[in-house]
Amino acid sequence: MGAATVETALGPVATTGLGPTLMHEHIVTRSPGVHENWPHLFDRDAILSIADRKMADLYHRGIRTIVDLTTVDLGRDIDLILAVARRSRVQVIVATGVWWMPQRYFSSHGIDEVAELFIRDITVGIGTSGIKAAIIKCATDTAGVTPVIENVLRASARAQKATGVPISTHTWAAGRSGEAQQAIFAQEGVDLRRVVIGHSGDSEDLGYLRGLMERGSTIGMDRFGLDHFLPTAKRVEVLARLCAEGYADKMVLSHDANCWTDMLSEDDKRRTRPLWHYNHISDDILPALRAAGVTEDQIQQMLVRNPQAIFAARQGGAA
Ligand SMILES: [Zn+2]
Numbered sequence: 001m002g003a004a005t006v007e008t009a010l011g012p013v014a015t016t017g018l019g020p021t022l023m024h025e026h027i028v029t030r031s032p033g034v035h036e037n038w039p040h041l042f043d044r045d046a047i048l049s050i051a052d053r054k055m056a057d058l059y060h061r062g063i064r065t066i067v068d069l070t071t072v073d074l075g076r077d078i079d080l081i082l083a084v085a086r087r088s089r090v091q092v093i094v095a096t097g098v099w100w101m102p103q104r105y106f107s108s109h110g111i112d113e114v115a116e117l118f119i120r121d122i123t124v125g126i127g128t129s130g131i132k133a134a135i136i137k138c139a140t141d142t143a144g145v146t147p148v149i150e151n152v153l154r155a156s157a158r159a160q161k162a163t164g165v166p167i168s169t170h171t172w173a174a175g176r177s178g179e180a181q182q183a184i185f186a187q188e189g190v191d192l193r194r195v196v197i198g199h200s201g202d203s204e205d206l207g208y209l210r211g212l213m214e215r216g217s218t219i220g221m222d223r224f225g226l227d228h229f230l231p232t233a234k235r236v237e238v239l240a241r242l243c244a245e246g247y248a249d250k251m252v253l254s255h256d257a258n259c260w261t262d263m264l265s266e267d268d269k270r271r272t273r274p275l276w277h278y279n280h281i282s283d284d285i286l287p288a289l290r291a292a293g294v295t296e297d298q299i300q301q302m303l304v305r306n307p308q309a310i311f312a313a314r315q316g317g318a319a
Contacts, residue, residue: 003015003016004016004311004312004314006018006093006134006311006312006314007093007094007131007132007133007134008065008085008091008092008093008094008134009081009082009085009086009091009092009093009094009131010082010085010086010091010092013091015308015311015312016308017064017091018064018065018091018304018307018308018311019062019063019064019065019304020062020063020064020065020303020304021063021064021065021066021067021252021303021304021307021308022058022063022065022066022067022253022254022255022278022281023067023168023196023220023222023252023253023254023307023310024067024069024168024196024198024220024222024223024252024254024255024256025066025067025068025069025254025255025256025257025258025278026068026069026070026074026256026257026258026259026261027051027066027068027070027080027081027084027092027258027259027260028047028051028070028075028077028080028081028258028259028260028261029070029074029075029258029261029262029263030042030074030075030077030261030262030263031075031262031263032072032073032074032075032103034262035075035262041262042262044080047080047259047260048080048083048084048087050259050260050266051084051087051088051259051260052084052087052088054259054277054278055084055087055088055089055090055259056088056089057278057279058090058278058279058282059088059089059090061279061282061283062282063090063278063282064090064091065090065091065092065093065307066090066091066092066093067092067093067095067135067168067254067307068081068092068093068094068095069095069097069135069137069168069170069198070095071095071096071097071098071099071137072098072103073098073099073100073101073102073103074099074101075262076095076126078094078126078127078129078131079129081094081131082129082131084259093134093135093311094126094131094132094133094134094135095133095134095135095136095137095168096117096118096121096122096126096133096135096136096137096159097118097133097135097136097137097138097152097156098114098137098138098139098152099137099138099139099170100139100140100141100143100149100170102148102149102152106148106151106152107147107148107151110151111151111154111155111158112155112158114151114152114155115154115155115156115158115159115162117155118133118136118155118156118159119159119162119163121133122134122136122159122163122165123163133165134165134311135165135166135167135168135311136156136159136160136165136166136167136168137156137167137168137169137170138152138153138155138156138167138169138170138181139152139169139170139171140153140169140170140171140172140177140180140181141170141171141172141177142172142175144175144177144180145180145184150184153181153184153185154184154188156185157184157185157188157189157190158188160185160190160194160195161188161189161190163314164194164313164314165314166194166195166196166310166311166313166314167185167190167194167195167196168195168196168198168220169181169195169196169197169198169199169220170198170199171197171198171199171200171202172199173199173200173201173202173203173205173208173229174202174203176203176205176208178197178200178208178212178217178219179208179211179212181195181197182195182197182212182215182217186215191216192215192216192217193216193217193218193313194310194313195216195217195218196217196218196219196220196252196310197212197217197218197219197220198220198222198256199220199222199223199229199256200212200219200220200221200222201219201220201221201222201223201224201230201235201238201239202223202226202229202230203230203238204230204234204237204238206238206241206242209238209242210242210245210247213242213247213250213251217250218250218251218252218306218310219250219251219252220251220252220254221235221238221239221251221252221253221254221302222252222253222254222255222256223235223254223255223256224253224254224255224275224280224281224285225255225257225273225275225276225277225280226255226256226273226276227273227275228273232275232284232285232288235285236285236288236289236292237292239251239289239292239294240289240292240293240294243289243293243294243295243298244293248294248298248301248302249301249305249306250306251302251306252302252303252306252307252310253281253285253302253303254281255276255277255278255280255281257276257277257278257280259278286299
């Protein structure tokens with residue numbers, strides 16, 4: 001068996017070369033259609049220079065890979081992702097899939113037709129870029145599993161089975177959305193070990209979190225800095241507790257932050273969410289975890305070995 005590789009914006013890399021990896025971030029999120037119609041709202045060069053600085057900050061802190069889970073309904077712009085990746089030393093893994101604000105297209109076309117789009121992104125490439133997605137994003141929010149969301153979840157499951165790449169989800173953790181997602185994926189025959197249930201770090205319901213992991217999935221402790229969902233101290237406490245219980249091999253870390261978004265200016269971010277940025281885990285959370293008894297080996301497990309295993313499994317590696 002050859003070394004496992006994973007597709008990135010700049011082509012395949014060995015999974016052993018991923019290094020410390022943030023499993024749920026965004027480079028740019030925006031409202032699809034707005035900038036196409038009002039291009040004066042979108043200063044591409046300014047955004048690129050913000051991204052250059054933020055990606056360099058990540059690299060200097062030792063982060064080597066980010067997974068950009070930006071979907072079509074979050075304004076995925078593969079040319080922009082490529083431009084940022086070319087100018088950065090941080091590797092970027094790109095996603096296919098749909099978030100929880102799907103365009104009408106996704107309710108008026110069947111599950112298999114939608115799955116084909118995801119499969120195309122993974123096997124042929126996104127648009128004409130040749131860049132292949134290496135992970136499938138889908139989402140359930142406060143409205144729960146609506147008909148269109150169920151369509152997308154089932155399409156994601158079928159694309160997972162057809163391609164072997166992992167699924168990574170958005171959930172409304174307070175509503176225990178991860179359980180409904182796992183039930184649908186299991187019905188579709190997905191191996192739940194190939195699934196990351198995202199935004200689980202918003203929850204302090206240990207029973208819910210243990211259940212997600214006991215059924216095989218990895219949980220995303222992936223919104224560090226978004227204190228309005230769960231304060232930092234609670235996030236650290238829950239994570240340290242689950243590490244102490246032996247779950248470090250089932251958790252991954254991230255911020256769900258972005259370099260730029262049309263939903264919140266950089267000034268508003270600093271004012272309303274001062275800890276929500278790419279450097280928060282490196283600067284604040286890892287020291288807090290160490291102080292809470294999380295070992296260096298457990299940190300390596302969550303930041304390096306778990307992401308590596310999740311992307312290597314496609315070729316019959318771990319998991
Ligand atoms: Zn996200």
